Amino acid sequence: MNLLVCVSRVPDTATKIFVGPDGKTIDSKGVKYILNPYDEFALEEAIRLKEKNGGEVTALTVSADDATDILRNALAMGADSAIFIKAPAEPDSYQVAHNIANSVKDKNFDLIFFGRQSVDFDSFQIPSMVAELLNIPSVSVVSKLEVNGSKVIAERDIEGGKETVELSTPCAISAQKGLNEPRYPKLPDIMKAKKKPIEEVAFFQVDAAVEVISIALPVNKRVGKILGDSDSDINEIVRSLHEDAKVI
């Protein structure tokens, strides 16, 4: 099977984020970057399919920064090769989708995997856009997947339940948490990953569809009140529950 996994380089979820001086980008100073956590489920699923059916897994990313570090992570997990498309500036979802579609359109991938979202900008758009551009079916937020030849059965989480759909390859799948338990990188695989090829592909110029006007941090509003056990504090709690919260 010929499998592609599109991955994204995102700030570590534990990193404290600050807005850059232009008010439109995040300040990358001191930020640690990681492989997008949802992409690990996508990679794991592709690698398991390869282990079961044979074939190859290619990891691909589009990034304005050097993203070879996360591609090495993907290679250490078990991808066979990687493609790095370096963007001249922070691309929007449309530009990323166009670049993915353009670089893989002649490569005959059976399945194209994505994480259900990147945890940095949370646009949720790229899997569907790529599928549309390649004119192939897509299923998003998949939590269970079965592939038999060209038949694909995917279970997806919907509000309050599960939905099962059937489609055929080639297709695009976006992975939900719970699809599998991603493996930890193993010592021999990390050593091998250092020798696996990363192909650099030139950025395909297309205009962005959206422009970021500003980004801002949420306002931290302290809503709690700390009161003690003195009589006046107890009176204040009763008053507040009665007048402000109107629960008593």
Add this chain to the structure above:
Amino acid sequence: MIIKTETDTIHPYTFDSSNMHGNADIVYIPEDFDELRQAIKSCFDQNIPMTFSGAGTGITGSRVPNGGAVISTELMKGISVFGNGKVTVQAGVTLNELDDFLRPQGYFLAPNPTEMNSFIGGNVATNASGSRTFKYGAIREHILGLKLILPDGEIISLNRGEIFADSYKLSLSSESGKKYELQLPVYKMPATKNATGYFAHENMDAIDLFIGNEGTIAAIAEITLKVLPLPESIIGGIVFFDDADKLLDFVIEIRDMSLINNKSNPESVKTISARLIEYFDNPSLNLLRPKFPQIPEKAIAGIWFEQEYSTPNEDEIMGEWYAMIQNYTGLSDDTWIALSDKEHKEMAEFRHELPLQVYENLTENSQKKVGLDTAVPIEHFPELFRFYSEVFGNLPLQYVIFGHIGNSHLHANIFCQNDEEYALALQIYDRCIDKTLALSGTVSAEHGIGKLKKKYLRKMYGDKTVDDMIEIKKYFDPKLLFGIGTMFDINKI
């Protein structure tokens, strides 16, 4: 200062993470040094016994009060001076808070005691150690200065390297000029990590007497710590084994290499030089398996290691580890590796999950636990390790053995469902203690004596040495007000 006198507000201060419970009449929570001294002085004047309280993460009951007052340092959170590889903190700063402060400035506290919510004051009181003690020693070796308060309110400030004993005679003076002349106990400490009784050594530094005093002779108010620049890169690994004998041989080989290579300049090291070597036995892996299904099925034990290195040497060092691991286990290709911060965090969670699961096992099934904290000199470790597998291999009780195998220091925890099992566990405990002492080891390598291990302190050192320690206690605390019931049996005083 916050003062608590209601039973329900005092209650949280009457126990720790052992199963022990005590009682107190009042809790003082001073907010600065002067308030701490004032609380101590006022109890002294009224002859009220005082028990010092850290975060309550200890597991030998040293903060569990026997009536009287509890003095909690939880609001003493000042971090005052930082620079030149030194930081001065008040007793109530937690390891987590210190790490949050140091890390952005590129520094860390090296020994890494496991419980990050513990207070630095508590760490000093018990001479705490942790996973990185293998390379960096216990916290004692990182303490450069202490500001102490004696039971009568006298203040003693000590900096490492300033005041030494003359053989076993020590002279000190307080800030107000009061002189102290004392005879230190003459005894031989074990050649291991150790947290038993008062530190004593010929020509010792005065500061060492107060590190590990478990709140029995002086209150620890402020601590100056040596901190180190963060290493350039770290590789972590969890190696799985299918054969226990081979695991032991592996540990001995990487330990002995690391003991030599850890003395070299890290930039020049291109081979194995571990900063920590930790052990998980099969029952430990079984406790972790539900949460970590990635643990290989065939694994019967695991070793976690970490090494600091210079980035250009990464390939060579990884190659050396892989070759070494392949020599000792059929599961070499299952070795997990962490290189990025995120991966290291996941690996640390794996290690920390074990004590959490042990604790959960206890609370969920309302079991009792018997926990060993013994260490032996490294030349005797193979004998202790084989003794453990003999004793525990056929034991009809649930247990886990894990810990600091690089320091020849393992924690064996036995879980007991009923009194019968508890009695059997105590017998096993005593057999392990006897074996440890026969191998010149220590009954407590890091948890301290507290209120739970007093009889083993006597067993380890004999009556004469313990009585000499009690003389030290009486010298600084003639009214017997500090930490009563900790370290020594009150009836013996």
